[in-house]
Amino acid sequence: MASKQDISAALGAAIGADNVLIDPADCWTYGYDNSRAQALPVAVTLPQDTAAVREVVLACRRFGLPLTVRGRGSGTTGAAVPEEGGVVLSMERMAAILEVNADDRLAVVQPGATNGALQAAAGAGGFFWPPDPGSAEYCTVGGNLACNAAGPRALKYGTPRENTLGLEAVTGEGRIIRSGCRTTKGVVGLDLTRLLIGSEGTLAVITEATLKLSPLPERIATLRAVYTDMRAAAAAVSRIMAQPVVPRVLEFLDGAALALLRDAEPVDLPPGAGALLMIEADGLEAQLPAAIDALQRAAAGDGLLEWRAADSPAEARALWAARKALSPALRRLAPKKINEDVVVPVSRIPELTDGLAQLADRHRVRIVSFGHAGNGNLHVNVLGDESELERMHACVDEVFRLVLALQGTLSGEHGIGRSKRPFVGLEIDPDTLELMWRLKDVFDPDGILNPGKSLPDPA
Numbered sequence: 427m428a429s430k431q432d433i434s435a436a437l438g439a440a441i442g443a444d445n446v447l448i449d450p451a452d453c454w455t456y457g458y459d460n461s462r463a464q465a466l467p468v469a470v471t472l473p474q475d476t477a478a479v480r481e482v483v484l485a486c487r488r489f490g491l492p493l494t495v496r497g498r499g500s501g502t503t504g505a506a507v508p509e510e511g512g513v514v515l516s517m518e519r520m521a522a523i524l525e526v527n528a529d530d531r532l533a534v535v536q537p538g539a540t541n542g543a544l545q546a547a548a549g550a551g552g553f554f555w556p557p558d559p560g561s562a563e564y565c566t567v568g569g570n571l572a573c574n575a576a577g578p579r580a581l582k583y584g585t586p587r588e589n590t591l592g593l594e595a596v597t598g599e600g601r602i603i604r605s606g607c608r609t610t611k612g613v614v615g616l617d618l619t620r621l622l623i624g625s626e627g628t629l630a631v632i633t634e635a636t637l638k639l640s641p642l643p644e645r646i647a648t649l650r651a652v653y654t655d656m657r658a659a660a661a662a663v664s665r666i667m668a669q670p671v672v673p674r675v676l677e678f679l680d681g682a683a684l685a686l687l688r689d690a691e692p693v694d695l696p697p698g699a700g701a702l703l704m705i706e707a708d709g710l711e712a713q714l715p716a717a718i719d720a721l722q723r724a725a726a727g728d729g730l731l732e733w734r735a736a737d738s739p740a741e742a743r744a745l746w747a748a749r750k751a752l753s754p755a756l757r758r759l760a761p762k763k764i765n766e767d768v769v770v771p772v773s774r775i776p777e778l779t780d781g782l783a784q785l786a787d788r789h790r791v792r793i794v795s796f797g798h799a800g801n802g803n804l805h806v807n808v809l810g811d812e813s814e815l816e817r818m819h820a821c822v823d824e825v826f827r828l829v830l831a832l833q834g835t836l837s838g839e840h841g842i843g844r845s846k847r848p849f850v851g852l853e854i855d856p857d858t859l860e861l862m863w864r865l866k867d868v869f870d871p872d873g874i875l876n877p878g879k880s881l882p883d884p885a
């Protein structure tokens with residue numbers, strides 16, 4: 427096994443000693459993510475261009491060292507947590523926005539650029555990149571692509587998979603590959619762009635991305651619908667999704683979330699409120715009244731207690747206040763939280779929320795759900811304290827089984843990382859998993875890229 431000195435000398439020779447950190451005090455800060463897992467890498471590399479990324483990959487191959495790419499470590503599943511004694515490749519020195527091209531509606535960026543920086547650059551020209559995770563100000567485009575991270579706007583505009591034209595990447599073998607093109611149509615070769623998006627740094631290091639931009643809407647309308655219970659709200663979600671006006675955002679809070687808010691914050695809700703939908707419509711100013719009208723008609727039905735449309739930006743902020751107050755309130759409620767982001771077909775949301783209530787009772791844990799209702803994507807938060815952890819994990823296991831029984835999927839946007847890996851075999855059959863492993867071998871024959879993440883072990 428190579429010594430730390432050998433590794434440090436080889437990495438320094440490959441990309442320059444100024445671009446390598448080996449002091450454990452420096453390395454420690456690159457060893458965690460928002461899952462709260464942590465491990466100490468032997469070295470952190472800070473390449474400045476694609477050629478240097480390739481040199482790092484080749485050096486790790488030579489030493490047989492695991493290599494974990496890092497954006498900003500905001501992921502929630504441990505995907506950016508390195509192997510103990512492995513190498514981290516941080517993208518922070520490859521953060522340039524290389525081009526914003528309004529005529530072709532695209533941007534070319536290095537992967538270390540933050541989502542927020544990209545939105546600012548695109549916004550100056552009247553455009554935006556649709557993926558909008560809540561962490562946009564500090565997470566990177568590379569991290570967004572590697573996790574297929576989205577956010578509320580995915581309902582109307584899609585995820586990174588629908589908003590990326592092409593990629594440059596370095597495989598685990600050290601090959602520099604290019605996928606896709608600069609046009610919105612293109613069918614030459616296999617679609618490696620979609621394969622790399624969502625692969626959590628296990629197939630290749632993304633070194634440049636050509637992204638599809640959308641024009642900023644002229645106006646955004648903010649609307650709120652409050653219902654007696656989740657069944658009534660879920661029926662409204664189905665009605666809203668069945669009519670022609672696609673909302674930009676369709677978020678929901680369940681009864682447990684509203685009860686929690688009432689205890690924690692002074693929120694303005696009508697008596698009897700048991701579920702809430704936050705809706706946004708966007709487009710041309712002149713078209714919005716008709717769109718709002720269509721959404722209001724679809725939202726109306728059994729159990730609707732209140733419909734409100736914001737008249738001003740201040741009122742829009744007030745309408746969003748309940749949704750925004752939720753995360754801090756959750757943090758105050760319980761010291762331990764397991765946050766999953768399951769997805770079911772929209773028509774099956776009522777079965778999921780009923781099932782979650784039963785599981786909470788059976789396992790004697792508290793579950794609070796909210797999320798992107800229009801996509802059927804629920805953030806299911808299982809809450810408790812240290813002494814309840816075993817029951818919380820048993821409950822999560824059953825949540826996953828329930829979701830799959832409802833023809834859903836284990837993760838909508840947070841990805842698999844380390845934490846959900848043991849459950850992937852519940853969703854993907856052995857033959858398909860076997861093919862995925864063979865693809866992994868082609869991209870990364872020595873298995874150095876982010877081992878222990880995403881796919882479960884072949885056995």
Ligand SMILES: Cc1cc2nc3c(=O)[nH]c(=O)nc-3n(C[C@H](O)[C@H](O)[C@H](O)COP(=O)(O)OP(=O)(O)OC[C@H]3O[C@@H](n4cnc5c(N)ncnc54)[C@H](O)[C@@H]3O)c2cc1C
Pocket residue numbers: 459460494495496497498499500501502505506517537538558559560561564565566567568569570571572573574575576577578626627628630631632633839840876879
């Ligand atoms: C407060 C908060 C709110 C959030 N809100 C949302 C949300 O609304 N929607 C959502 O989807 N997620 C959300 N997230 C999760 C997280 O921010 C996203 O998954 C984000 O995309 C991670 O970006 P990052 O730069 O921090 O990547 P990291 O956490 O550093 O890495 C994530 C994964 O990407 C890989 N990776 C990073 N860069 C590259 C690259 N260049 N090439 C190959 N692989 C790479 C890493 O190896 C790792 O597997 C939230 C997180 C927080 C803390």
